[in-house]
Amino acid sequence: MNKETLKKIFLPLIVLIVIIQIWSGIANIVEDFPTPSTTYTAAFGGINADGDEVIGVLSDPFYIENQDDMGIFWQILESLKRVFGGFALAIIVGVPVGLMIGMSKNFQYALDPYIQIFKPVSPLAWLPLLLFIFQDITITAISTIFITSIWPIIINTSLGVKSVSEDYMNVAKVLRFTPMEKVIKIILPVAIPYIFTGMRLSLGIAWLVIVAAEMLTGGIGIGFWIWDEYNNLAYANIIIGIIIVGLVGFMLDVIMGKIADYFDYRKKGRV
Amino acid sequence: MSKVFLKLEAIEKRFPISGKDDYIAVTDVDLDIKKDEIISIIGHSGCGKSTLLNMISGLDIQTEGNIFLENKEIKGPGPERAVVFQNHSLLPWLTVYQNIELAVKKVMPELTKDELDQRVIKFVNMVNLDHATDKLPNEISGGMKQRVGIARALSIKPKVLLMDEPFGALDSLTRANLQEHLMRIQQKVKNTVIIITHDVDEAVLLSDRVIMMTNGPEATIGEILEVNLERPRNRVELQTDPEYIRCREAILSFLYEKFAKDDD
Numbered sequence: 001m002n003k004e005t006l007k008k009i010f011l012p013l014i015v016l017i018v019i020i021q022i023w024s025g026i027a028n029i030v031e032d033f034p035t036p037s038t039t040y041t042a043a044f045g046g047i048n049a050d051g052d053e054v055i056g057v058l059s060d061p062f063y064i065e066n067q068d069d070m071g072i073f074w075q076i077l078e079s080l081k082r083v084f085g086g087f088a089l090a091i092i093v094g095v096p097v098g099l100m101i102g103m104s105k106n107f108q109y110a111l112d113p114y115i116q117i118f119k120p121v122s123p124l125a126w127l128p129l130l131l132f133i134f135q136d137i138t139i140t141a142i143s144t145i146f147i148t149s150i151w152p153i154i155i156n157t158s159l160g161v162k163s164v165s166e167d168y169m170n171v172a173k174v175l176r177f178t179p180m181e182k183v184i185k186i187i188l189p190v191a192i193p194y195i196f197t198g199m200r201l202s203l204g205i206a207w208l209v210i211v212a213a214e215m216l217t218g219g220i221g222i223g224f225w226i227w228d229e230y231n232n233l234a235y236a237n238i239i240i241g242i243i244i245v246g247l248v249g250f251m252l253d254v255i256m257g258k259i260a261d262y263f264d265y266r267k268k269g270r271v
Numbered sequence: 272m273s274k275v276f277l278k279l280e281a282i283e284k285r286f287p288i289s290g291k292d293d294y295i296a297v298t299d300v301d302l303d304i305k306k307d308e309i310i311s312i313i314g315h316s317g318c319g320k321s322t323l324l325n326m327i328s329g330l331d332i333q334t335e336g337n338i339f340l341e342n343k344e345i346k347g348p349g350p351e352r353a354v355v356f357q358n359h360s361l362l363p364w365l366t367v368y369q370n371i372e373l374a375v376k377k378v379m380p381e382l383t384k385d386e387l388d389q390r391v392i393k394f395v396n397m398v399n400l401d402h403a404t405d406k407l408p409n410e411i412s413g414g415m416k417q418r419v420g421i422a423r424a425l426s427i428k429p430k431v432l433l434m435d436e437p438f439g440a441l442d443s444l445t446r447a448n449l450q451e452h453l454m455r456i457q458q459k460v461k462n463t464v465i466i467i468t469h470d471v472d473e474a475v476l477l478s479d480r481v482i483m484m485t486n487g488p489e490a491t492i493g494e495i496l497e498v499n500l501e502r503p504r505n506r507v508e509l510q511t512d513p514e515y516i517r518c519r520e521a522i523l524s525f526l527y528e529k530f531a532k533d534d535d
Contacts (some may be wrong), residue, residue, distance in 0.1 A: 167360040170330055173348040175377045175427070185373065189364045265407075266366030 020270035042236035086145025098157020123148040137217035149202035160194025196260035277304040283335035311474035314484030353429035378427040414445035
């Protein structure tokens with residue numbers, strides 16, 4: 001192992017020790033705040049501070065007691081389903097809209113003001129309206145994610161189209177490409193890395209949104225679970241929830257990044 | 272009909288400027304080009320030589336006048352007037368082979384898979400790039416990229432090959448190498464070629480006729496020089512050839528005495 005790799009392993013470990021120290025400090029000051037060790041017990045099981053045997057959140061993530069009481073795995077799965085539902089819709093609608101905005105000035109002029117206005121609206125502002133329309137928590141969660149994660153896809157797709165060099169279009173003109181051939185053979189290959197950047201941003205937003213949305217809609221999902229643990233006074237589980245949300249989000253980003261690199265012609269054949 | 276192959280008739284190009292009179296870039300250009308002739312268009316920057324080429328390729332439209340290829344008026348771009356762009360314009364996500372294949376496939380859809388493959392390989396070999404067939408443009412040198420650009424343009428069997436400062440972005444040794452390639456190819460397959468250049472030696476070495484443009488605005492053809500040199504031409508021997516020296520001097524005198532231009 002070279003020096004850089006060692007640094008990459010040991011430096012974060014040092015920071016981890018610092019974090020645990022600060023955490024212990026806070027737990028000493030704030031009443032009922034879970035210490036690192038009680039959190040560990042809550043996560044992986046063992047004997048807690050009161051001397052009781054507890055089953056950890058992560059030691060049995062797959063249990064199904066009843067509709068309202070399921071293991072953490074099912075909570076995450078449910079959240080991921082909603083995220084990918086909304087995300088998929090955002091791609092299906094966002095990419096074509098982005099392509100049209102990028103290719104046609106008229107489309108751009110027509111839609112740009114609305115994109116600029118709706119883009120900064122918090123997902124939580126949409127939620128009551130969507131809940132009122134759909135009266136169903138799953139559809140509401142999916143549509144909230146759709147409406148907040150579509151903007152980066154539209155914006156980046158149109159940016160990708162606009163970045164197509166005039167020279168490539170001249171090649172297409174000399175060869176008399178049809179509009180469809182232009183899109184498939186010239187515009188999409190150039191725009192795809194941009195589209196994937198947009199998708200990566202969108203997925204990040206979607207994962208942020210789902211936690212908040214589920215806290216409000218209730219039922220099932222990692223966001224609701226965290227809120228539920230607050231109501232159960234199981235504060236250690238909130239911390240576990242935060243860490244899980246972070247890890248899943250990180251994994252989604254890494255996977256999305258790998259997929260993006262795979263389709264990015266600029267990452268291939270570099271000398 | 273006469274032997275005229277490509278005819279430019281009273282060409283004028285104006286660019287509208289809001290609130291002012293139009294900017295007249297090129298005006299009053301009449302030019303007859305014979306089949307298989309190699310023409311250079313030379314002039315200072317801003318003389319509208321690229322604009323002129325773009326109008327022949329159809330990528331730009333003249334404000335006045337007409338352009339005829341084999342007595343047919345040119346309307347818009349088309350593969351019978353292939354363009355070699357200054358910055359090669361290869362699609363960076365396609366290999367050398369695929370870049371040429373894209374063009375051949377589109378222009379000659381009647382070819383079978385084998386014929387298509389053979390044709391692509393033939394043109395890859397023509398510019399001596401068989402070792403780089405499956406390389407991406409990023410992986411090969413600037414000179415090699417431009418050779419692919421030439422191969423791509425020739426592969427679609429154009430009636431006219433239009434070259435917009437094809438070697439302008441290359442160092443002088445690579446440029447010389449590419450000029451040799453072009454002359455060698457031209458020796459084998461005759462093409463009608465129009466080259467935009469600002470290099471006096473290149474113009475004399477490659478062309479049958481050199482078109483000298485006056486300075487813009489309202490640039491037009493100043494003089495036309497016939498280069499009466501035998502082919503194949505050897506750049507080293509030419510240095511002492513009286514005809515070569517005469518042509519060179521004629522162009523230099525046009526560019527730097529009659530139509531000298533300050534950097535402004």
